[in-house]
Amino acid sequence: MSDIVAAQSSPARLRYGGVPVPFTVAWTGEERTFIAICPHARKPAICQEIAPGSGKPTFGAPHFVRQRQAIIDGLCDICGLSLRNRTKVSLSHAKLRANGADGAAILQVEPLLHKECAALSLRHCPSLKRDIRNGTLFVRQVTKERVQVAVSDPSFIHVYVPGFNAKPSDRILAHAKVELLSWRDRNEEWLQP
Ligand SMILES: [Zn+2]
Numbered sequence: 001m002s003d004i005v006a007a008q009s010s011p012a013r014l015r016y017g018g019v020p021v022p023f024t025v026a027w028t029g030e031e032r033t034f035i036a037i038c039p040h041a042r043k044p045a046i047c048q049e050i051a052p053g054s055g056k057p058t059f060g061a062p063h064f065v066r067q068r069q070a071i072i073d074g075l076c077d078i079c080g081l082s083l084r085n086r087t088k089v090s091l092s093h094a095k096l097r098a099n100g101a102d103g104a105a106i107l108q109v110e111p112l113l114h115k116e117c118a119a120l121s122l123r124h125c126p127s128l129k130r131d132i133r134n135g136t137l138f139v140r141q142v143t144k145e146r147v148q149v150a151v152s153d154p155s156f157i158h159v160y161v162p163g164f165n166a167k168p169s170d171r172i173l174a175h176a177k178v179e180l181l182s183w184r185d186r187n188e189e190w191l192q193p
Pocket of ligand 1: 076077078079080081113114117
């Protein structure tokens, strides 16, 4: 648990087969997982080898460290650059929960996006294209949010880190979440420049 994962420096915009690969996507060359102090959450967490661009991208499987980095540091899910003072967009399917500490909120594991990066995702991501066809696309302009990093259930850690037997007292972090506190419902047209 004493290893410290080097913080990743400026994000590279990677492509695979001509398709832009989101910043937080894990690559097959990054499969090794372990428990270490996360440089972004600064607590013991499920960590993962950091070698974006090696092997193939595993779309749909976020990299543990980059997922936390994006949410905690307020970076875009797609390009990995800061969302500070920019229009922030959620394309998550996460549903409104009425039981948030401060009233209704949406808790999502997908980091937020720049508006232009959300538009780019719609052009390339098969599951978002399916949402457009089925009328199940959610576009939200997020005006207030906060970060939550939950402690994972120790009995689940071995699913992500094979061979690691967590003690019941271990407080190991997994994914970070964005809690949307206020937003405006938008649509696909709004995303287009
Ligand atoms: Zn972006």
